[in-house]
Amino acid sequence: MRFANALRALPVAAAVLALAAPAAAAASPGAERSAARAATVDLFPIPTADSNPREIVVGPDGNLWFTQRQGHRLGVVSPATGQITEIPYAYEPDDLDEDWGPDNIVSSGGYLWFSHDVNRAVSRIAPGGQIALVDDGSSNDGVTEDLAAAADGGVWQTDSIGEEVRRINGAATHLQRYPADYDDGPLVAVGDGSVWYGDSWRYLKHLTPEGRQVNIPIPDRGAERLNSLAFDAQGRLWWAQFAPGGMTYPARGGTVGYLQGTTPRTISFEGDYLPHAMERGPDGLVYFAMQVEVDGAKTGVLARANPxxxxxxxxxxxxxxxxxxxxxxxxLWFLDSGANTVGRLAATGLAYAPTPQGAAAPPTTPAPPVAPAPPAPPTTGPVAQPAAPKLALCGLRARGSCRTTVAKASVRVEITVDKRSTVTLQAAPVRKGKTGTYTKLSARVVGKGERAIVWNKRIRGKAVKGQYRLSVTASAGGKRVSRTMLVSL
Known part of the structure; x- marks a missing residue:
């Protein structure tokens, strides 16, 4: 393994660009008016080309730290000058060539914590810049899905398998495991030591360090998956969700919501707005990013949740x-992954309007949901548990009705499920008879019957070859079943 413990200064030029402010919206009672002014954005290109920047936080040293998944680096930005310093970091615990660099990053207990190496490992950065491996992931079934600061200075973790929530203590000496069942788990911690996490589109879950948990169902939005959570100054928990898409279909949809006590309130967008990256601002309000399509092109939008x-x-x-x-x-400092750029924008330079400018349709706010009926008294006899979905998977060498083939550009996998299920496709390299770490390729909701899943033989944009084991998991009603097959590429 290699640890980087020195900062290497690299010169960087800053560009300044004026953004057109939204046009003034029609006046309505209580509505804000868009001022006819321009917001100035300072741009700081990232020295490493196409580094795939992922997350940015303010570190204990007052600098901004961000992760570069493809660049295998940590970036450090001086807020005074915008100068970017890069710290190379490529931890390679084995001979697998499909690892990636840092991804999730949080500030907790005077340290920075980040996940890396296909999110298998977690490391910690001391105030002096020294990086130390905290968890190599060898004892974890799934890779890190999200990180959140814990009240004791450690971190909470969810993982890709969704069978446990983990917490590393502030001294980085103990890993606590909590049994769980979820799909895709964004996290947000609470000052009392507890944490909230999301279960795909189904539940918000509140977990205490003692292991007590409360699950709150949220309105079903089909295949829209929870991707971020944040608390506002009123103590309301906000969430964002959309359908992330896959190899053969684009991301779509968009819903945000908040808990009023234990009652969920939702706002759905009539368009593919893709809300994500929720963050509590210095004013105590929750902000999040969106992409609004105008004339076939995507435009960036910053949304604010008002009191x-x-x-x-x-x-x-x-x-x-x-x-x-x-x-x-x-x-406000942001990452534009496509532009490979860090941006800075004075919060007062943004002009807000009651509707997204140029959007196909404004969001609609449904009436608050009806309060759920009180739960039925517990039964004295055994309670029937829902059965796991039945999953049939065609092997590549199967005959008869199986049409699975390895095409020139893709692998076609035929599956059959007996009920509506969330189907996840993963791949792991097989070398010398040993199966490596699985990488999540896609996830989608399918109905009863037969469906085809297509894999383009690429992992994180890179073409792969050799032998790979494909794992297909079908989940429904809290139960799951998996099947695997071997592919020679």
Whole structure:
């Protein structure tokens, strides 16, 4: 393994660009008006080309730290000058060639914690810049899905398998495991030591360090998956969700919501707005990024959740925000992964409007859901548990009705399920008879019957070859079943 413990200064030029503010919206009672001014964005190109920046946070040292998945680096930005320093970090515990660099990153207990190496491992950065491996992931079944700061200075973790929630203590000496059952788990911690996490589109779950948990169902939005959570100053938990798409279909949809006590309130968008990256601002309000399609092109939008539960929107022009954070002076710093750029924007420079400018349709706010009926008294006899879905998977050498083939550009996998299920496809390299770490390729909701899943023989954009074991998992009603097959590419 290699640990980087020195900062290497690299010169970087800053570009300044003016963004057109949204046009003034029609006046309505209580609505904000869009000022006819321009928001100035300072741009700081990332030295490593196409580094795939993922998450950005304010570190204990006051600098901004961000991860570069493809660049195998950590980036450090001086908020005073915008100068970017890069720390190479490529931890390679084995001979697998499909690892990637840092991904999730949080600040907790005076340290920075980040996941890396296909999210298998977690490391910690000390105030002096020294990096130490905390968890190599060898004892974990799944890879890190999300990280959140814990009240004791450690971190909470969810993973890709969804069978446990983990917590590393502040001293990085103990890993606590909590049994769980979820799909895709965004996290947000609470000051009392507990944590909230999301279960795909189905539940919000509140877990205490003692292991007590409460699950709150949220309105079913089909295949829209929870991707981020944040608390506002009123103590309301907000969430964002959309259908992430896959290899053969684009991301779509968009819903945000919040808990009023234990009652969920939702706002759905009539269009593919893709809300994500929720963050509490210095004013105590929750902000999140969106992509709004105008004339066939995506435009960036920053949305703000107001105290009354309504939303306001500010245009970010051509910038598509991957993640963002606020510095103590109120400035907003963001990552544009496609532009390979860090951006800075004065929060007061944004003009907000009651509707996304140029959007196909404004969001609609349904009436609050009816309060659920009180639960039935517990039964004295055994309770029938839902059965796991039945999953049939065609092997490549199967005959008869199986039409699975390895084409020139893709692998076609035929599956059959007996009920509506979430189907996840993963692949792991097979070398010398040993199966390596699985990488999640796609996930989608399918109905009863037969469906085809197509894999383009690429992992994180890179073509792969050799032998790979494909794992297909079908989940429904809290139960899951998996099947595997071997592919020679």
């Amino acid at each position: 009354d539960g309504s939303l306001s929107y500010a245009s970010l022009g051509n910038y598509r925000v991957e993640d963002f954070t606020f510095t103590p002076d109120g400035a």
